[in-house]
Every structure is written in structure tokens, then in C-alpha cells.
Amino acid sequence: xxxxxxxxxxxxxxxxxxxxxxxxxxxxxxxxxxxxxxxxxxxxxxxxxxxxxxxxxxxxxxxxxxxxxxxxxxxxxxxxxxxxxxxxxxxxxxxxxxxxxxxxxxxxxxxxxxxx
Amino acid sequence: xxxxxxxxxxxxxxxxxxxxxxxxxxxxxxxxxxxxxxxxxxxxxxxxxxxxxxxxxxxxxxxxxxxxxxxxxxxxxxxxxxxxxxxxxxxxxxxxxxxxxxxxxxxxxxx
Numbered sequence: 001x002x003x004x005x006x007x008x009x010x011x012x013x014x015x016x017x018x019x020x021x022x023x024x025x026x027x028x029x030x031x032x033x034x035x036x037x038x039x040x041x042x043x044x045x046x047x048x049x050x051x052x053x054x055x056x057x058x059x060x061x062x063x064x065x066x067x068x069x070x071x072x073x074x075x076x077x078x079x080x081x082x083x084x085x086x087x088x089x090x091x092x093x094x095x096x097x098x099x100x101x102x103x104x105x106x107x108x109x110x111x112x113x114x115x116x
Numbered sequence: 117x118x119x120x121x122x123x124x125x126x127x128x129x130x131x132x133x134x135x136x137x138x139x140x141x142x143x144x145x146x147x148x149x150x151x152x153x154x155x156x157x158x159x160x161x162x163x164x165x166x167x168x169x170x171x172x173x174x175x176x177x178x179x180x181x182x183x184x185x186x187x188x189x190x191x192x193x194x195x196x197x198x199x200x201x202x203x204x205x206x207x208x209x210x211x212x213x214x215x216x217x218x219x220x221x222x223x224x225x226x227x
Contacts, residue, residue, distance in 0.1 A: 004159075033214065042122075042205050042217030043160065056214055090159050092215075103148050103209040107159035 004093050004108035012114045013081050021076045021111045023091030031055075032074040033105060034066060035090040043090055049074055086115045118143040120208050122218025130226050135193045137221045139206035142187065146208040149182060149189045150215070154203045164191070193223075201225045
């Protein structure tokens with residue numbers, strides 16, 4: 001069984017640029033959630049995708065957007081990067097919302113984004 | 117919305133002693149309480165979880181307890197070892213909803 005993978009591992013961008021982060025979910029999982037983790041803080045929920053549709057969004061502006069593909073892999077896109085966007089971006093997959101009553105999620109290693 | 121408070125923010129214990137981390141949550145509809153361990157440069161790893169229909173769960177040296185009435189849940193690590201040093205996060209969730217994390221506890225195991 002393959003776990004959650006993310007790419008790239010590290011990324012450096014400048015303010016105003018755009019970035020795309022990628023995630024492959026664990027085998028058999030159809031739900032992907034994205035989190036932002038600032039240094040010294042807990043992960044903050046960005047949004048969740050279930051069967052290619054957005055299913056819930058946290059308190060993040062519209063310049064944070066995402067996609068989920070038919071194979072359940074996912075992308076996180078951030079436009080007009082700001083210095084405060086520097087963080088570890090985590091992807092988590094779970095078996096699915098309709099199939100389970102408990103939101104068990106498994107995390108990838110994350111992408112460290114630095115905005116200069 | 118849900119809010120999860122976690123204490124302490126830092127905890128140092130002698131190797132072999134026990135460590136306890138405590139959390140409270142605000143939303144009585146939450147039914148799932150996972151605990152994650154995060155090592156430097158890695159993503160959070162699910163180490164144990166407890167569901168709202170259970171008061172206690174144990175897995176080798178780690179145990180979790182849940183008090184639904186008081187909205188408290190705790191992580192207990194016994195016979196601590198150097199490899200237990202990490203940041204631990206508690207979290208809460210309800211069906212079909214996002215996971216809300218606490219701010220984390222940095223656990224140091226002293227030799």
C-alpha cells in the first residue's frame with residue numbers, strides 16, 4: 001500500500017508569483033484535504049475535495065484554489081503569493097466521507113514553501 | 117465553529133517517566149479525536165485515535181481518554197523513550213467535516 005506523497009518537497013518563490021503543489025492520495029482513498037502549517041503552529045484547514053468536488057473550505061482567500069483528478073490525486077494552487085504564505089503545505093487523504101463516520105486522515109510529508 | 121485547546125505547549129520528562137498532554141474541545145457534535153506525532157521535517161503521523169462512543173483506548177505505551185461531558189481528552193505515554201521526542205497534536209472532527217488541530221505540544225525526553 002502506497003502512502004500519501006507530495007511534490008515538490010521544497011519551493012522558493014517571490015511575492016506575486018503563482019505556485020502549484022501536488023499530492024497523490026493513499027491507495028483506496030477518494031478524499032483529499034489540504035492544510036497550511038505555519039512555523040510553530042498546528043495545521044490549518046484550507047479545503048477538502050471529495051470525488052473531484054470541493055467539499056468544505058476553511059478561512060482562506062479565493063487565491064487559494066484546488067483540483068482533484070479522476071485518480072483522486074490533487075493540486076493546490078496559490079496565486080499572487082504573499083510573504084505570509086510561507087509555510088509547510090500538507091495534504092491528507094481519507095477513505096471517503098460517505099463511506100465512513102469518522103474523519104480518519106493520513107498526511108503526506110508536506111511541501112515547504114518559502115516566499116521572498 | 118470548533119476550537120481545540122492543547123496544554124502544555126512544551127513538556128520535558130525524564131526517560132522512562134510518563135507524559136500527559138491534555139486537550140479540550142468546544143463543539144459537542146465532534147465525534148472523532150485523533151492524535152498526531154510530527155517529527156522535524158515530516159508530516160503529522162496518526163498515532164492513535166478515539167471515537168466518541170469509547171471512553172478509553174490503549175495501544176502499547178500510549179493511551180487516550182475521552183470525557184464527553186467535560187469535553188476533555190488526553191494522551192498518556194508511559195515508559196517514555198528518546199524516540200518519543202517530537203511535537204504532538206490533538207485534533208477534533210465530526211462526520212463529514214474538517215479536522216481542527218490544537219497548537220501542539222513539544223515533548224522533550226531527557227536522558
